[in-house]
Amino acid sequence: xxxxxxxxxxxxxxxxxNGAPLKLDTEYYTAKDTxxxxxxxxxxxxxxxxxxxxxLDRLEKKYHLLDLMHPTSLILKHKSKNDFSSIRFKIxxxxxxxxxxxxxxxxxxxxxxxxxxxxxxxxxxxxxRSRQSPARQHRFQLHIGGYKAPFNTLQEVELKTSKKKIxxxxxxENLLTDVGLTERYEVMSPSENAVSIARYIAHNIKLKQR
Amino acid sequence: xxxRLLFLLPVLALLSFSIYSSNTIDYPDYFPNxxxxxxxxxxxxxxxxxxxxxxxxxxLSKDSSISCASCHSPYNAFAHTDHDLSHxxxxxxxxxxxxxxxxxxxxxxFMWDGAINHLDVQALAPIxxxxxxxxxxxxxxxxxxxxxxxxxxFYLAYRDSMVTGEHLLKAxxxxxxxxISAQSKYDEVKQGRSSFSNQEKNGYQLFQKHCNSCxxxxxxxSYEFSNNGLPVDTNLLDFGKWQVSKQSQDSLLFKxxxxxxxSYSLPYMHDGRFRRLTEVINHYTNGITKHPTxxxxxxxxxxxxxxxxxxxxxxxxxxxxxxxxxxxKHQFPKNKIP
Numbered sequence: 068x069x070x071x072x073x074x075x076x077x078x079x080x081x082x083x084x085n086g087a088p089l090k091l092d093t094e095y096y097t098a099k100d101t102x103x104x105x106x107x108x109x110x111x112x113x114x115x116x117x118x119x120x121x122x123l124d125r126l127e128k129k130y131h132l133l134d135l136m137h138p139t140s141l142i143l144k145h146k147s148k149n150d151f152s153s154i155r156f157k158i159x160x161x162x163x164x165x166x167x168x169x170x171x172x173x174x175x176x177x178x179x180x181x182x183x184x185x186x187x188x189x190x191x192x193x194x195x196r197s198r199q200s201p202a203r204q205h206r207f208q209l210h211i212g213g214y215k216a217p218f219n220t221l222q223e224v225e226l227k228t229s230k231k232k233i234x235x236x237x238x239x240e241n242l243l244t245d246v247g248l249t250e251r252y253e254v255m256s257p258s259e260n261a262v263s264i265a266r267y268i269a270h271n272i273k274l275k276q277r
Numbered sequence: 278x279x280x281r282l283l284f285l286l287p288v289l290a291l292l293s294f295s296i297y298s299s300n301t302i303d304y305p306d307y308f309p310n311x312x313x314x315x316x317x318x319x320x321x322x323x324x325x326x327x328x329x330x331x332x333x334x335x336x337l338s339k340d341s342s343i344s345c346a347s348c349h350s351p352y353n354a355f356a357h358t359d360h361d362l363s364h365x366x367x368x369x370x371x372x373x374x375x376x377x378x379x380x381x382x383x384x385x386x387f388m389w390d391g392a393i394n395h396l397d398v399q400a401l402a403p404i405x406x407x408x409x410x411x412x413x414x415x416x417x418x419x420x421x422x423x424x425x426x427x428x429x430x431f432y433l434a435y436r437d438s439m440v441t442g443e444h445l446l447k448a449x450x451x452x453x454x455x456x457i458s459a460q461s462k463y464d465e466v467k468q469g470r471s472s473f474s475n476q477e478k479n480g481y482q483l484f485q486k487h488c489n490s491c492x493x494x495x496x497x498x499s500y501e502f503s504n505n506g507l508p509v510d511t512n513l514l515d516f517g518k519w520q521v522s523k524q525s526q527d528s529l530l531f532k533x534x535x536x537x538x539x540s541y542s543l544p545y546m547h548d549g550r551f552r553r554l555t556e557v558i559n560h561y562t563n564g565i566t567k568h569p570t571x572x573x574x575x576x577x578x579x580x581x582x583x584x585x586x587x588x589x590x591x592x593x594x595x596x597x598x599x600x601x602x603x604x605x606k607h608q609f610p611k612n613k614i615p
Contacts, residue, residue, distance in 0.1 A: 168317060168397030168450075171443035176401055177415040183401040185521060186394040258523075 078114065078143045078154070078233045080133055081275065082107055084240045091135055097240065100248075102197045104239065107135040108180060109191040109268075110160050110173070114143070116151035117225070123149040130160060132173040132180065152229050158268055159190030159221040165214040187212050187257065190220055191268055197243070200252035207248050211265050213257025220257065220265035226274050234275040242271045302382070305459050307467055307495050311382035313396060313454060318447045320454065323434045326610070328452030330430065331445065334614050337400075337417055338410035345403065345449075348375040351608045354538035354601065355379065355456060361549025371408045372513055374549035376534060377542040379458040379601065384500045389531045389547040391502055392521045400449045414442050421445065426615030456607060458537050459495075462595040467495065473595065479585075480592025487561070487579050487589075491572070492536045497596060502530040503572045506565035510548055517547070528570050537596045554593060558586050 082089040084104070085097070095102045111133055114126040124147035134140050160174070165187050169176060180189045191211040200207040213220045226235070245267040254260045302320065304311075331337065335344040349355040355378035362371055373389055387393035393402060403409040404417060421427040421440040432438040434448060465471035473481060484492075493499040502518050509515075509529065518527035531547050545551040551560065561579050565571070581589065601607075 166394045167314075168395040169443045169446040171441055175442045176398070176446065177418050177442040179415065181398070181401065183405040183414070185392040186398050 076145050076147060076231045078145065078235065080111065080141045081234060081236045082135060083236045083238045089135065089239050095240070100198050102195065102240075102243065104135075104193070104195040106192055106194040107239070108178075109133055109158060110180065110188065111143075112157045112160060114145075114154065114156040116147050116149065116153070117155055118150065118152045122155075123147070123151050130164075130173045132178055150229060153225050153227045154233060155223065155225045157221055157223050158265070158272070159212070160188040160214070161221060162214040162219070164188070182210075182212065182256075185256065187214055190222075190265065193239070193242075197248045197252070199248040201249065202252050207252040208255060209246065209251075209264060210255040211261050211268065213261050215257065218257035218259070218262055220261050222265050222269035224269050224272055226272075228274050236273050236275045237268070238271045238273070242267055245271070302455060302457060303459075304457055305464060305468065305495070308459065309383065309496075312385050313382040315382075315454075318397065318450055320451055321434070323430075324448050324451045325455055326452075326613075327430050327434045328448040328450065329607075330610050330613050330615075331449055332452050333609050336420055336424075337404055337412065339412040343410050345400070346609070348403075348409070349378050351604075352541065352602060353377070354458070354541040354598075356542035358541075358543055361544045371406070372515060373547055374544060376532075377538055378453060379456045379537065379598075380496055380535065381456065382454050383496055386500070386502075386532070389515075390517045390520050391532060396453065397446050397450045400446055414445075418442055418445060424615050430615070456601075458535075458598040458601040460600040461537060461598040464495075464598075466595070474591070476588050476591045477595055480588035480590070483581065483585055483589045484592050487581075488536075490574050491533045497536040498533045501533055502527070503533055504529045504531070504568060504570045505533075505561075506567070506571050506575050507546060507550070507560070508564075508566040509568075510550070513548055515547065526570060529568055530570060536593055538598055538602065539593055540597045541602050554590050555586065558589060562586075 084090075084095055084102075089104060089107070091104055091107070093103065109132075111131045112129055114131075115122045116124040124145075126143065126145050126147075131143060132140060164170070164174070174180075174188070176183075180192065181187070182189060189210045189212040191209070193207075193209045193211075195207060196205045197207055198205055211220055246264055251260055251264070254264060332345045332349075335341045335347070337344060346355075348357045350357060357375040361374055376389070381387075381396055384396070385394075387396065387399050388402070393399045401414055404412050404414055418440050421431070427440060428438040431440050431444060435444050437444070462471055462473075466473055485494075491499060491501070491503055491505070504517075507529075516528050518530040519525070521527075534545075539545070539554060543552055545554075545557055551557050558581065561575070562581050563578075565575050565578070567576075
């Protein structure tokens with residue numbers, strides 16, 4: 068067995084709906100709504116492990132596109148050795164990368180996470196249907212991005228943990244309640260709405276305790 | 278007189294084809310340093326040629342009817358003269374005039390309103406615009422991957438036959454970066470190889486007094502954004518940079534175009550409202566609308582008599598770069614579109 072402790076370290080992201088892992092294209096019935104999620108994709112970037120505010124280690128790969136359609140993209144393996152007390156990461160793509168042209172792999176524009184008519188990455192994409200949305204066929208589309216003040220949507224998150232296997236969750240049901248789909252069902256450009264939704268996204272990311 | 282940027286791309290000696298590919302872009306020493314970071318997209322002949330083929334290939338549009346060159350023709354300094362507003366797939370008319378393309382390496386932001394922040398991502402806009410090419414970048418990449426010839430060309434350029442969005446976009450940039458206009462009569466005068474007539478000399482002085490602050494030598498644009506006092510077209514209601522930033526101080530600011538190659542790139546302005554240079558000059562002398570964001574240089578009227586107007590136009594015509602417009606290396610790659 069060559070499996071050492073350090074090789075087993077992982078970070079896993081689990082989107083949650085109604086207390087259980089979110090399934091795409093599945094109708095959820097809540098007290099006020101019927102909701103179905105078709106797309107959930109976002110950038111998890113600049114992952115660092117810290118102790119006493121000092122960065123001990125970071126994931127070599129800087130940008131990870133997590134896409135619920137491809138469940139393996141939600142599990143990141145890493146090899147950090149040190150004992151840390153917190154994990155730090157960003158949701159989205161930093162402003163320097165946003166103004167530096169075309170990139171490949173997770174950042175390739177064919178991933179559908181780049182705006183075309185106005186330069187910039189979409190940091191977080193959530194699409195589906197909700198009875199609350201007044202749009203055609205009750206669709207909603209949240210494309211959250213924007214790298215320039217006053218509409219900078221990049222979010223930094225720090226959570227206390229020293230676990231070798233880190234499980235993060237994002238509660239999509241809570242997030243949509245925070246967003247309020249009756250009013251905000253189509254957010255597709257850098258704007259005040261995008262900034263406030265980006266903050267809700269960060270608030271709804273928690274460590275899953277087991 | 279010429280500065281030379283030399284890019285050498287060492288290629289693994291194991292490969293049987295070229296051991297070195299090299300390419301240069303030439304520009305005069307009185308040009309400023311380019312803004313484009315060539316380090317992230319090192320110029321190379323096979324990539325430039327691939328970019329050229331892509332630029333002229335309608336495969337980039339939904340119904341294979343429109344190429345980049347449909348709106349950016351080499352004979353119009355890569356602008357479009359038949360239409361004031363651009364003309365896309367299924368004969369749809371856009372809302373803006375296709376700008377001329379040259380000296381792009383010196384520009385920081387693109388489009389009349391600056392919506393695009395880097396040349397490498399610019400092509401995403403026309404490819405996916407429903408009134409331009411109406412296609413998705415992911416399906417363009419799929420179509421190219423389905424073509425044996427394109428897989429070969431991408432392999433030659435990138436040592437990887439798998440077409441990616443990144444490689445497609447960067448190849449398009451490579452070709453466009455080679456579109457350098459620096460061989461006009463003005464350039465010859467600058468280089469001591471020609472001289473202005475008296476009329477042109479007089480026009481040059483008027484230009485320096487009234488126009489150079491925005492249309493700055495030697496590129497003939499500062500490539501900043503400004504409001505030059507055009508009255509708003511009430512059908513188009515185009516507010517320029519405001520559309521991107523939503524900040525009131527940006528209302529009616531448009532990208533300052535270069536004045537090189539004006540005889541080839543008509544009509545003029547973001548909506549192509551003028552077809553003649555006399556109309557443009559008359560706008561600056563008599564047509565300025567005083568919006569709150571009007572540029573300070575244009576607050577007090579520019580006064581020119583009719584001789585002076587003619588002199589100014591005579592100078593502007595020295596900025597035509599015929600060599601650039603008829604450069605064979607920029608034109609349709611004969612027999613090469615797969």
